[in-house]
Amino acid sequence: MAIYRAPLRDMQFVLHELLNVESTLTALPGYQDANRDLIDSVLEEAAKFAQEVLFPLNRSGDEEGCTLVDGKVTTPKGFKAAYDQFREGGWTGLDCDPTYGGQGLPKTLGFPISEMNVSANMAWSMYPGLSHGAYAAIHAHGSDEQKATYLPPLVDGSWTGTMCLTEPHCGTDLGLIKSRAEPLGDGSYRISGTKIFISSGEHDLADNIVHLVLARLPDAPRDIKGISLFIVPKFLPADGGVGERNPVSCGSLEHKMGIKANATCVMNFDGAVGYLIGEPNRGMSCMFTMMNAARLGVGMQGLGLNEVSYQSALAYAKDRLQMRALTGPVAPEKPADPIIVHPDVRRMLLTMKAYAEAGRAFSSWLAVLLDVEDRAEDTEQRQDAADLLALLIPVAKAFMTDNGFETTNHGVQIFGGHGFIREWGMEQFVRDARISLLYEGTNGIQAMDLIGRKVLMDQGAKLRKFTKLVHRFCQEQEGRAEMAEFVAPLAALNKQLGEVTMKIGMAAMQNKDEAGAAASDYLRLLGHLVYGWFWARMVAISLPKADEPFYAAKISTARFYYAKLMPETHALIAKLATGAQPLMSLDQDHFAF
């Protein structure tokens, strides 16, 4: 069966030993109290909630799903009680502005908690998760009145939020949006249109739902520059509570591969009253301001499912007896050896472990950068953080979710036939993980964003900010003989990435398809450079403490990563060298006969 214990020890290692977040965070205005003790005690409480409240609802939520009757959506048994408990614990406002009732803690804390909640119950975690996005958009772009009206109930969780972007004919290409907003003369608008794939679009957890809706004003340009963002509440706010029902309704629930306990809704806006947020026709840039956090949030889903699948597979591999070790019985007193003795089972377990721990380090660092970007007093420090985030967020989203899908599948494979059976819980992680490669921009779109907007558009300026970090690390470690096995290949990969980038850039100047053709392979190449850097950094910290098993395991896992995962880069570099021609030469009418 699936099991879950929050990986607090590893989280502490990452936050305190690897990243030393206390020193960074307490230097930021407003976060003076974010010291190690506070961080650890918050994480410990969050762990209890994830393990004891959310995880027991994960399988039942998947089996039960959501139901729509007469326009009302019912979430699975126990979901509302868990949500109430989450609210009462103050978790909905953890990193929110104290002005509106939030606890004002750094974002750095929010992400490990997200990881735990996803591990324990991804579908459930999406209800508060989406609210947080709505909070962030209104906080950044709303008027004072909008903030006063909407933020307190979003912060205390009595209301939840959604993002209404996709329409049946457009997901990736939001320039095609058809939903309309007509001015009512009193400053409000009448919103009409149909939105699909609206996560948490309707449910029974909260008193009100605040939809953030992309729509077009009457005179708007017909492309991506003609889209505005509106607040469309399910119930119109009145006297600090809710008033009249707005004509926005859930037309149907999607039947999905996974995240069945999250209500994915078709939302019909039938002339619903809406309020413009930010400037007219600037809806996309409003969305973009919260894109980094949202995409990192999806990356955390890959990580969270990787972790829970790993823990479950590890327990099973130690328990399940099948065959003898190739080198002779390890447990001769038993009818067979536990399957963890088999190299191929270890290969899968270590892949899961190596990706989870590197992903945790990487995402925690990005979370710190989000806080720095937000709060640092030094302009250059803020800009560096913003540039690194712009560059690496697509990597976090795509690399972590691709790896999440791969590793949850290893989890199934380790369970053998039982992995395919629902009651064992392993196949749910695969089905839940699958959406993370699709939404918030497919992983192909992340790759295009990376190579096109983030790397080539500024001639590699942002990229060099990152590769310099790697370079500096390699230089710092040069004198340590025991680091050579990591530093040499890391430095080589760093150099190769630079060369490959140059080649793609030159080729793309002649033919833009060269960038598109390179995108996915390039993203994974950069992903391995990032993870290679983190594994080497973790080794650098662990070597002096290698007599403690925790640190010895870090070194051992790093060696596995360098030996068995990072070599994917050899294939990626070879594929990148072949360019766009092999992809583009076949006429679209000749793909099948």
Next chain:
Amino acid sequence: MAIYRAPLRDMQFVLHELLNVESTLTALPGYQDANRDLIDSVLEEAAKFAQEVLFPLNRSGDEEGCTLVDGKVTTPKGFKAAYDQFREGGWTGLDCDPTYGGQGLPKTLGFPISEMNVSANMAWSMYPGLSHGAYAAIHAHGSDEQKATYLPPLVDGSWTGTMCLTEPHCGTDLGLIKSRAEPLGDGSYRISGTKIFISSGEHDLADNIVHLVLARLPDAPRDIKGISLFIVPKFLPADGGVGERNPVSCGSLEHKMGIKANATCVMNFDGAVGYLIGEPNRGMSCMFTMMNAARLGVGMQGLGLNEVSYQSALAYAKDRLQMRALTGPVAPEKPADPIIVHPDVRRMLLTMKAYAEAGRAFSSWLAVLLDVEDRAEDTEQRQDAADLLALLIPVAKAFMTDNGFETTNHGVQIFGGHGFIREWGMEQFVRDARISLLYEGTNGIQAMDLIGRKVLMDQGAKLRKFTKLVHRFCQEQEGRAEMAEFVAPLAALNKQLGEVTMKIGMAAMQNKDEAGAAASDYLRLLGHLVYGWFWARMVAISLPKADEPFYAAKISTARFYYAKLMPETHALIAKLATGAQPLMSLDQDHFAF
């Protein structure tokens, strides 16, 4: 939505132009009539059945699943009618012995038909598929009386069959089997025990179900050498029909990730009457005689799902409008370009296409080898076929199903968010494909079988039979300048594989874990050599006809394969070079803290 048309043109290319099966088959005793016209007309009829009867039941079957009430299993609506039609068409006995009512056609024909049936409806295809395994076992090992009793109804499909191997505590390790067989004194046995994961174990399609059950005789050795094979019919045969109900029953149906329309049963044998097949304690070798066909059958599942997912994704990619081509609008009259213009979408489509077509060529060749092994008059020819099959069947099973899982996931990805929604049909292919990596020996077990039993055990003798074929092909093509782009990397990979094999062999002599650690990477390495060989062969045939789009597409797809898929070998070789140490060094107690 998912669509399906049997790829007859490509099947004909493979069977007639690439493999020239007519000349091989008509030279085999009993297959004199298996000429091109006969083959093509059989495939055309099979295509109609798959497209028109099976495919329309695929989504509904998945949604409905099977139900168990009072010991009776009901299959989804339409399944029985389809099965009746299949029987009436004579399909159940296509390649069966005419002595027992079969049509006596070569196995070579059975596999493309399997591919079609899987593409159209994998869950349904498993009902007749399992029967065929039972037929083969009884035909090979049954007494004359057993054959006379069981084969005619299995051949005409009025009875179906199962394979009852797995028990709750043992899947891979059948040496742990506990089911017991006690002699009743009249030559029959009383079978007791519980079997799990029994595909088609109970259902409403046929009058009787013939279970082939592995169990232990009272005095049997306690390991894998103490297992015997028994026929245990649901109803005891009587007067050419069925008589008394045997105490074998379906205790429950598994709730699974996929193949929901196939009844996966827990089967309880409560002192059921059974009949020994073959020699006592030789049950495993009875099973092994049909292992090759069964494993190739599972490989076909990977191929069939790859194909249907490809066709569906291709149609969607031509139809779905989203964004403009990077190089400028391709369909300026439309609001956006069809997504097939995007290099990353083409990368996924071409991956699906390249794996499907290479898999079809490979599996068809193996099917011919099965016929040659079975029927050739020349001993050496039979032995060569047997050796190549022994070597390559694990590759077919694991490489084709791994690729099937990868490609069905590409199909989901191309559909974007819609890929995750059940009604579109794409995610079902992923869920159905997932089991093929697990059953009939997990893909890790295939890899161990390959490196251990098939490659190292005879010091590479079987492997050299294959690499010589590749070498000879490369030599033959040496003079053709236009083949150089394929022959050079193919010959290089062939050589590298030999060197890698030698290294693994040397290392494994010191430490058997070196073989286990290499297994999965080695299998994929050999898989790419096989597919590279087939792609080069297909190019060699296509070059002279390159002015016809069908052949031009073959050449283009081959270039894609060499440019974007075969380079995985660079990673595999690098990983293989690092050996077992990175997998084995971490103490099993230090995987988590």
